[in-house]
Amino acid sequence: MLFAVKMDVALPQDLDADVRADTLAREKAYSQQLQRDGEWVSIWRIVGQYSNLSIFDVRDNERLHEILWNLPLFPYMNIEVSPLAQHPSDISAV
Numbered sequence: 336m337l338f339a340v341k342m343d344v345a346l347p348q349d350l351d352a353d354v355r356a357d358t359l360a361r362e363k364a365y366s367q368q369l370q371r372d373g374e375w376v377s378i379w380r381i382v383g384q385y386s387n388l389s390i391f392d393v394r395d396n397e398r399l400h401e402i403l404w405n406l407p408l409f410p411y412m413n414i415e416v417s418p419l420a421q422h423p424s425d426i427s428a429v
């Protein structure tokens with residue numbers, strides 16, 4: 336199942352510098368492992384925002400929830416999930 340997920344990050348200004356660095360490093364490793372595994376298909380920076388737009392390909396809603404819930408940055412994110420369906424004009428979908 337394909338999902339587009341928009342993640343807006345809002346780290347507190349007063350977050351301890353070591354906690355911040357550790358959280359960002361864990362987030363990167365977690366994201367890159369899921370990309371290698373094929374579930375996190377792509378990640379794009381939204382220009383001018385501390386946000387990303389990502390595509391996930393996961394078995395079901397529960398798996399996507401598990402992935403998002405375990406993001407190290409989850410406590411500092413606002414997340415918007417859009418389930419995707421094939422578009423009838425997509426020429427690659429024959």
Ligand SMILES: O=C(O)C[C@H]1C=CC(=O)O1
Pocket residue numbers: 342344362363364366378385386387408
């Ligand atoms: O920077 C972000 O957009 C937040 C986040 C999501 C994956 C990752 O590596 O960082």
